[in-house]
Amino acid sequence: MQKLPQKKLDVKLIALDLDDTLLDSSRLISSRNVSILKRAAAVGIYIVLCSGRAEDAILPYVRQLGIAGTQAGRYIIAINGCSIFDLHERKQIYRRTVAPEILLHADCEAEKAGLRSEVYSPDTIFYREETKWTKLDVDLCGLKGKAVPEYKQFLSTPEAFPKMLIPGEPEKLEQLQKKLKESLAGKAVIFTSKPYFLEILPPGCGKGEAVQWLAQHIGISGKCTAGFGDSMNDESMIRQCGWGIAMCNGHEYIQQAADFVTEKSNDESGIGDFIEKYIL
Numbered sequence: 425m426q427k428l429p430q431k432k433l434d435v436k437l438i439a440l441d442l443d444d445t446l447l448d449s450s451r452l453i454s455s456r457n458v459s460i461l462k463r464a465a466a467v468g469i470y471i472v473l474c475s476g477r478a479e480d481a482i483l484p485y486v487r488q489l490g491i492a493g494t495q496a497g498r499y500i501i502a503i504n505g506c507s508i509f510d511l512h513e514r515k516q517i518y519r520r521t522v523a524p525e526i527l528l529h530a531d532c533e534a535e536k537a538g539l540r541s542e543v544y545s546p547d548t549i550f551y552r553e554e555t556k557w558t559k560l561d562v563d564l565c566g567l568k569g570k571a572v573p574e575y576k577q578f579l580s581t582p583e584a585f586p587k588m589l590i591p592g593e594p595e596k597l598e599q600l601q602k603k604l605k606e607s608l609a610g611k612a613v614i615f616t617s618k619p620y621f622l623e624i625l626p627p628g629c630g631k632g633e634a635v636q637w638l639a640q641h642i643g644i645s646g647k648c649t650a651g652f653g654d655s656m657n658d659e660s661m662i663r664q665c666g667w668g669i670a671m672c673n674g675h676e677y678i679q680q681a682a683d684f685v686t687e688k689s690n691d692e693s694g695i696g697d698f699i700e701k702y703i704l
Contacts, residue, residue, distance in 0.1 A: 427685055429702045433667055436644045437470040438703070439501065439635045440695065441653040441661070442477065442485060443564075443618075445671050448691045451564075453488050460696035461489055463704060465496035472638065474501040474631050476617050476657050479509050479516075480547040481565040486511070499642075503544060504617070504625055504657050505634035506586030508641075518637055520626040521586050526612050527579040530588055530604060530624050537600050539592045543578075543585040550578065557591035557620070587625045594619040617657040631657065632664030650703065652686075652695055654678060669698060 438461075440446045446453055465471050471491055473482050479502045491497030492511050500509050508518035531541045542551045542558055548568045551558045552575040562569035572578045579585070590597065594616075601622055604614050613625040632651070639646045651658070651665035654674030662668030662682050670682035673689040684702075688694035 428687070429684060433650065433703050434648055435469060435650045435667065435703045436648040437472060437635070437639055437642075437650070438464060438699065439472045439474040439631065439649065439651040439661055439665060441631075441651075441655070441658050442473060442475040442482070444654045444673060444690050445652050445658075446473070446485070446690070446695050453485060454693045454696070456693040457696040458489055460693075460700050460704070462491060464699055465489075465491045465494055467704070468496060469703070470496050470499065470642065470644075472499050472501055472635070474505070474635065474651070474661060476504040476621075476623070477565050478502055478544050478546050478549075478567060479507060481567050484566070499638060501631060501634045501638065502546070503586045504623065505629055505631040505660070506625060507546075508634055508638055517641070518634065519586065520629045521583045522588060522612065522624060522626050524580045524582060524584075526608060526624065527585060527588050528576065529607065530590070530612075531576070531579060533600060533603060533607070534590045537592075537596050539590050539596060539600065542589045542591070544587060544589070545585075551575070555591075561589065561591055561621070587623055590622040590624075591620055592622075597622045615656045615659070617655055623657065630660030630664075632660030632662070635661055636664055652698075654690070 461471050482500050486492045498512050506520045510517050534541045542549050550570050550572050636646045647666040649665040650667040651661035652669045654671040668682045669684045670679040672686050679685050686694040686698045688697045
């Protein structure tokens with residue numbers, strides 16, 4: 425891994441994770457990050473927020489950047505790469521969903537471990553019953569939460585849900601993750617986005633795959649993409665973008681996988697610092 429670029433990077437699309445990457449510890453975008461991202465957009469670089477959050481939970485940050493009305497700020501990638509939304513056309517242009525039998529299996533294994541699962545629409549988190557963990561996710565995302573009495577029947581709806589999330593104690597999730605990776609090998613992508621969030625996505629799906637699809641859609645080379653992230657749900661983006669950049673405050677594994685590591689953390693406008701020095 426090369427720590428820092430030796431020359432200006434040829435980048436036409438910047439994909440940005442939110443939590444612990446673009447957002448600081450207070451879940452805000454610093455004024456410096458806003459200013460530099462606006463400069464990048466002004467020279468025609470696409471700025472794509474790329475989060476595990478659902479679409480409606482990403483929109484407040486798009487508005488804060490103030491670029492949604494420009495071509496450069498036209499797209500967002502949601503739900504860890506399961507959805508791409510065109511803000512100008514106001515429609516989803518890319519969608520991947522988890523098969524109902526996978527959802528039912530994961531939910532059954534979660535129940536055995538004393539855990540509860542959740543599934544998502546663009547503006548709502550659905551679950552069997554509210555727990556302190558489902559409430560944590562609702563509060564973090566800023567979405568509506570809704571209990572569904574006939575939850576297993578709800579999960580059986582064909583092509584309805586892009587991902588399942590199982591929140592809970594990290595120790596329990598670690599064991600459940602091992603079990604699901606064995607039983608669902610090749611049938612789903614499984615990882616922890618945070619120690620207390622275990623995620624189940626469709627096979628072959630991730631932020632990296634979505635960025636590459638979007639690059640092709642808008643007619644730019646996948647080699648001219650840069651992805652910034654900090655955690656395990658950013659791995660495919662870090663590996664598949666032309667340049668993968670890990671936050672210096674990020675997971676050590678992600679730093680090792682990246683081409684470069686920022687000099688400053690998410691609380692020090694690390695995104696803006698890197699873009700200004702090595703892209704602009």
